Amino acid sequence: xxxxxxxxxxxxxxxxxxxxxxxxxxxxxxxxxxxxxxxxxxxxxxxxxxxxxxxxxxxxxxxxxxxxxxxxxxxxxxxxxxxxxxxxxxxxxxxxxxxxxxxxxxxxxxxxxxxxxxxxxxxxxxxxxxxxxxxxxxxxxxxxxxxxxxxxxxxxxxxxxxxxxxxxxxxxxxxxxxxxxxxxxxxxxxxxxxxxxxxxxxxxxxxxxxxxxxxxxxxxxxxxxxxxxxxxxxxxxxxxxxxxxxxxxxxxxxxxxxxxxxxxxxxxxxxxxxxxxxxxxxxxxxxxxxxxxxxxxxxxxxxxxxxxxxxxxxxxxxxxxxxxxxxxxxxxxxxxxxxxxxxxxxxxxxxxxxxxxxxxxxxxxxxxxxxxxxxxxxxxxxxxxxxxxxxxxxxxxxxxxxxxxxx
Amino acid sequence: xxxxxxxxxxxxxxxxxxxxxxxxxxxxxxxxxxxxxxxxxxxxxxxxxxxxxxxxxxxxxxxxxxxxxxxxxxxxxxxxxxxxxxxxxxxxxxxxxxxxxxxxxxxxxxxxxxxxxxxxxxxxxxxxxxxxxxxxxxxxxxxxxxxxxxxxxxxxxxxxxxxxxxxxxxxxxxxxxxxxxxxxxxxxxxxxxxxxxxxxxxxxxxxxxxxxxxxxxxxxxxxxxxxxxxxxxxxxxxxxxxxxxxxxxxxxxxxxxxxxxxxxxxxxxxxxxxxxxxxxxxxxxxxxxxxxxxxxxxxxxxxxxxxxxxxxxxxxxxxxxxxxxxxxxxxxxxxxxxxxxxxxxxxxxxxxxxxxxxxxxxxxxxxxxxxxxxxxxxxxxxxxxxxxxxxxxxxxxxxxxxxxxxx
Numbered sequence: 160x161x162x163x164x165x166x167x168x169x170x171x172x173x174x175x176x177x178x179x180x181x182x183x184x185x186x187x188x189x190x191x192x193x194x195x196x197x198x199x200x201x202x203x204x205x206x207x208x209x210x211x212x213x214x215x216x217x218x219x220x221x222x223x224x225x226x227x228x229x230x231x232x233x234x235x236x237x238x239x240x241x242x243x244x245x246x247x248x249x250x251x252x253x254x255x256x257x258x259x260x261x262x263x264x265x266x267x268x269x270x271x272x273x274x275x276x277x278x279x280x281x282x283x284x285x286x287x288x289x290x291x292x293x294x295x296x297x298x299x300x301x302x303x304x305x306x307x308x309x310x311x312x313x314x315x316x317x318x319x320x321x322x323x324x325x326x327x328x329x330x331x332x333x334x335x336x337x338x339x340x341x342x343x344x345x346x347x348x349x350x351x352x353x354x355x356x357x358x359x360x361x362x363x364x365x366x367x368x369x370x371x372x373x374x375x376x377x378x379x380x381x382x383x384x385x386x387x388x389x390x391x392x393x394x395x396x397x398x399x400x401x402x403x404x405x406x407x408x409x410x411x412x413x414x415x416x417x418x419x420x421x422x423x424x425x426x427x428x429x430x431x432x433x434x435x436x437x438x439x440x441x442x443x444x445x446x447x448x449x450x451x452x453x454x455x456x457x458x459x460x461x462x463x464x465x466x467x468x469x470x471x472x473x474x475x476x477x478x479x480x481x482x483x484x485x486x487x488x489x490x491x492x493x494x495x496x497x498x499x500x501x502x503x504x505x506x507x508x509x510x511x512x513x514x515x516x517x518x519x520x521x522x523x524x525x526x527x528x529x530x531x532x533x534x535x536x537x538x539x540x541x542x543x544x545x546x547x548x549x550x551x552x553x554x555x556x557x558x559x560x561x562x563x564x565x566x
Numbered sequence: 567x568x569x570x571x572x573x574x575x576x577x578x579x580x581x582x583x584x585x586x587x588x589x590x591x592x593x594x595x596x597x598x599x600x601x602x603x604x605x606x607x608x609x610x611x612x613x614x615x616x617x618x619x620x621x622x623x624x625x626x627x628x629x630x631x632x633x634x635x636x637x638x639x640x641x642x643x644x645x646x647x648x649x650x651x652x653x654x655x656x657x658x659x660x661x662x663x664x665x666x667x668x669x670x671x672x673x674x675x676x677x678x679x680x681x682x683x684x685x686x687x688x689x690x691x692x693x694x695x696x697x698x699x700x701x702x703x704x705x706x707x708x709x710x711x712x713x714x715x716x717x718x719x720x721x722x723x724x725x726x727x728x729x730x731x732x733x734x735x736x737x738x739x740x741x742x743x744x745x746x747x748x749x750x751x752x753x754x755x756x757x758x759x760x761x762x763x764x765x766x767x768x769x770x771x772x773x774x775x776x777x778x779x780x781x782x783x784x785x786x787x788x789x790x791x792x793x794x795x796x797x798x799x800x801x802x803x804x805x806x807x808x809x810x811x812x813x814x815x816x817x818x819x820x821x822x823x824x825x826x827x828x829x830x831x832x833x834x835x836x837x838x839x840x841x842x843x844x845x846x847x848x849x850x851x852x853x854x855x856x857x858x859x860x861x862x863x864x865x866x867x868x869x870x871x872x873x874x875x876x877x878x879x880x881x882x883x884x885x886x887x888x889x890x891x892x893x894x895x896x897x898x899x900x901x902x903x904x905x906x907x908x909x910x911x912x913x914x915x916x917x918x919x920x921x922x923x924x925x926x927x928x929x930x931x932x933x934x935x936x937x938x939x940x941x942x943x944x945x946x947x948x949x950x951x952x953x954x955x956x957x958x959x960x961x962x963x964x965x966x967x968x969x970x971x972x973x
Contacts, residue, residue: 349677453873456849542720
């Protein structure tokens with residue numbers, strides 16, 4: 160079932176408020192067989208609302224609007240619905256009494272300005288609002304259904320859950336199955352090249368989208384038929400296996416945490432250029448204290464020597480940004496904390512600090528385990544925060560590969 | 567100047583990705599005299615893109631699209647622009663060579679799938695992409711201007727800053743003056759109460775918006791006249807002074823970094839429940855190595871004792887989450903690193919680990935300086951990641967107040 164979404168409010172267009180209603184509605188309707196095919200954001204003007212209703216109804220069977228149902232002069236959505244459906248609302252004495260008693264319960268009189276919230280349609284229906292005073296509207300015209308809801312997320316969600324989503328479920332034929340495969344360590348184009356033949360072969364059965372983020376690429380598969388989706392997944396798995404770390408909303412750090420727990424291993428990290436971000440990511444996972452005793456952020460050379468035991472000779476001969484220092488940091492934090500695995504990261508996050516031999520983005524990552532210590536070289540070419548993020552991702556990916564081969 | 571914004575991508579409609587580009591663009595264009603009057607989000611289909619171009623151009627002089635410029639089969643925006651403007655793109659050998667050398671620099675060959683990114687328009691212009699391979703497009707038709715940009719926020723922003731915003735500025739008539747005052751440590755309603763009389767008095771001269779974030783509230787003032795804006799700022803400054811830490815895009819950690827540098831002071835931090843986030847935030851500021859030797863993330867009690875010198879007796883008598891432990895962590899990291907200032911954070915980030923006496927969200931923060939050590943108690947009531955963030959903000963705010971009184 161195709162759904163057109165219209166969110167109304169000047170503050171959404173000016174960017175001072177990020178529209179979180181739209182993504183919530185997009186996700187929720189998809190669980191009940193609906194699919195948002197167009198989303199229009201407009202300001203509070205009658206002309207804009209009418210144009211958007213026309214445009215949305217061209218591509219959707221169901222149109223949902225949010226916003227503009229408050230009591231103030233710039234709330235025009237209900238009035239515009241009455242115009243659009245050529246309706247004459249009537250004053251709903253019963254609802255007004257209810258509102259009066261509701262306001263009294265909070266120890267206040269009801270302002271006259273709220274009277275417009277007690278209007279009810281003659282040609283359409285009111286949609287109950289279990290948590291606020293602004294009711295919604297529901298009209299049907301030429302086989303299409305139009306709902307208007309308040310913009311306050313709590314009220315909108317309550318009305319969606321109580322009325323709109325059950326209605327969508329009752330009307331929708333098929334429910335879409337969604338699965339996301341999460342990869343890291345490979346670029347979108349390289350990933351696409353590996354599996355484009357498979358995707359092409361299934362294009363009438365499964366819709367595939369590549370969702371690139373800076374630290375990885377998600378492959379999202381959507382299909383009306385779970386068997387089709389599973390078949391495509393099985394076909395592409397061999398090609399993406401080396402890069403696949405999880406599904407759905409799983410994070411790399413949470414997946415690795417589960418593996419560490421399963422193996423009974425602990426991990427400690429020593430960070431220079433990433434400045435604590437790797438520790439932060441690892442500790443975003445609830446229960447990480449089971450496998451993560453802690454980390455040491457050694458921004459200065461003195462701390463690298465005094466706390467991690469990096470040798471002065473190493474820093475003098477090879478520099479703080481070197482494979483040798485990364486190895487000694489990894490081994491040092493492992494020794495110092497008694498963890499099974501130590502990771503050491505040293506590099507130049509930028510924008511300053513680069514030289515011709517050691518440019519901004521040069522990073523070395525060391526991994527120390529019982530069997531020995533290795534270091535890998537990376538060259539990133541982004542801004543400071545992105546270089547930090549990519550370095551932590553590379554470190555986690557190094558650990559992922561080590562755990563993978565250990566299995 | 568009226569701007570129509572079209573964001574393209576199935577993942578935006580399905581709600582799996584929240585659209586942050588739109589609010590960024592809405593805010594940025596307003597600084598240069600532009601105003602987004604309509605925002606349409608659609609999936610990656612040629613028909614939907616063409617309909618949106620038609621609809622946006624009915625109400626706007628400038629149309630900006632983001633998304634759908636990648637190399638994969640579902641990226642249709644550039645092709646649709648060529649159709650819409652009846653253009654025949656040609657292969658740009660020079661740009662392809664550049665892309666090849668760019669990929670080579672990263673030690674990779676360029677996949678053939680990227681060839682479509684080397685097309686260039688004949689009737690329009692390419693918009694340079696300083697940070698990625700997908701260039702944008704710029705067409706003019708019947709006095710209206712159409713730009714298409716990639717959806718990757720980093721690339722979109724670089725191209726907006728480099729090309730589109732200067733172009734809008736050159737075309738727009740009246741430019742609005744914008745100033746943002748950044749506060750922390752006070753709720754939106756309390757802040758509004760302090761200055762509502764001043765805002766009301768200037769309401770025909772300056773538009774004021776409160777932008778609450780989880781770690782503070784920004785006050786954004788917009789006016790066509792700088793003198794009006796300055797006058798309002800002078801009137802409200804005395805009331806907000808205790809909470810004001812900066813202006814514009816300044817971060818609290820960068821402002822504090824400048825103060826530490828000015829005073830010639832160094833800072834080291836010991837973190838438990840924040841897990842490295844405070845170190846991460848401090849090191850996001852370029853040049854932070856001048857005042858930040860490093861931090862120690864002691865997730866386990868053993869690390870608190872072995873590395874920071876927290877007494878076993880303290881942990882046994884008062885617990886790891888206590889004012890006493892926070893003080894010993896702060897003093898310990900100061901002693902261990904030789905820094906002038908030590909901060910220690912210990913608490914329960916959640917969702918697990920809380921008890922009746924020590925619930926989730928309970929946090930103690932210690933501040934150690936030459937004159938002695940203090941600890942403060944906080945009670946947050948959010949999810950794990952937000953509790954971590956609020957704890958680091960409270961720690962930075964504690965430091966801010968100490969530096970403020972020292973002046």
